[in-house]
Amino acid sequence: xxxxxxxxxxxxxxxxxxxxxxxxxxxxxxxxxQDDVTGKTGxxxxxxxxxIGKTENGKQSLEGLTYQMTAWRHGEEAMDxxxxxxxxxxxxxxxxxxxxxxxxxxxxxxxxxxxxRPHDKVLHFDARPGDASFGILQNKYLLERAxxxxxxxxxxxxxxxxxxxxxxxxxxxxxxxxKEMSHTDTNTLRKVK
Numbered sequence: 021x022x023x024x025x026x027x028x029x030x031x032x033x034x035x036x037x038x039x040x041x042x043x044x045x046x047x048x049x050x051x052x053x054q055d056d057v058t059g060k061t062g063x064x065x066x067x068x069x070x071x072i073g074k075t076e077n078g079k080q081s082l083e084g085l086t087y088q089m090t091a092w093r094h095g096e097e098a099m100d101x102x103x104x105x106x107x108x109x110x111x112x113x114x115x116x117x118x119x120x121x122x123x124x125x126x127x128x129x130x131x132x133x134x135x136x137r138p139h140d141k142v143l144h145f146d147a148r149p150g151d152a153s154f155g156i157l158q159n160k161y162l163l164e165r166a167x168x169x170x171x172x173x174x175x176x177x178x179x180x181x182x183x184x185x186x187x188x189x190x191x192x193x194x195x196x197x198x199k200e201m202s203h204t205d206t207n208t209l210r211k212v213k
Contacts, residue, residue, distance in 0.1 A: 030074075031083050032111045032138040033118065036177045037069040038085065039211045046091060046207035048103075051166070051193055058201060063102070065091040065207050069109070084110040091207075103205075109143075111136065119154075120145040120173065127159030132171055141178075147171040167192040169200060184208045 029035050046063035067089040075082040091103040107122035118136040123129045132145035133154045147154045148170055156168050170190035177183055189203040 029138060031071060031085065032113055033136040033140040033143055034069075034083065034085050034109050034111050036141075036181075037087075037109065037175070037183065038071060039069060040213040041065075041067040041069075041183060041209035042212050043067075043207040043209035044094075046205065048091075048203075048205050050203045051191070051195070051201060053195065056195065061102075062094040063091045063207070064094060064097050065089060065209065067209055072108070075110070080112060081114065082110045082112050084108050113138070118143050118145070127162060128157070128168065130154075130156040130171060132173060141176060143175045145171075145173045145175075165194045178208075182208050182210050 031038070042065065044064045046065050048061040048063060049058065050061070051057075052059050067087065069085045069087045072084050072086050075084065086106075086108055088104070088106045090101045090105075092099065092101050096102070104125040105122050107120060110119040110121065111117070116135045116137060117133060119131060119133040121131050130147045131154055132147035134144040134146060136143050147156050149156045149168060156171055158168050162168070168189055169192055171188070173185065173187040175183060175185045184206070186206045187204065190200055191203055192198055192200050
């Protein structure tokens with residue numbers, strides 16, 4: 021097998037994400053308030069990742085991407101999306117720290133993180149409420165009815181160039197007597213531009 025020659029890699033493990041992506045095999049497993057059940061929803065998704073300039077915090081130097089991911093339930097692609105998030109993916113070469121700063125259109129914000137080497141193909145992001153570095157904030161309504169207890173997410177760049185992600189939010193649901201449940205999302209996206 022011929023040795024792969026790589027171009028500039030200043031974004032480290034974020035480099036393969038640059039571009040526009042689409043995926044039609046999304047699966048959302050979540051609590052459905054109207055039916056009082058946990059169920060699956062299939063979805064179509066568009067995402068884009070664009071480089072930002074180097075950010076320097078004193079001696080810390082961060083490379084990064086700004087991004088947006090938007091999803092529509094199957095059959096509702098011409099309507100309003102049911103999920104929209106915007107944020108940044110950041111990487112610090114000196115420490116190997118990788119971060120996902122994200123805001124969801126439901127009044128949720130978080131900074132999740134992990135570690136990654138320059139050519140890693142799997143990125144892990146974790147956050148917990150109250151953590152001073154990798155924490156979660158949510159609006160009062162959600163805090164009272166669907167309290168976020170944990171967040172774990174993985175982005176995997178597959179051998180065929182596609183991108184698979186998984187996200188798990190652990191929620192404490194008031195409607196189910198304070199029981200915890202895992203709200204999961206997964207999709208495989210292909211670069212379209």
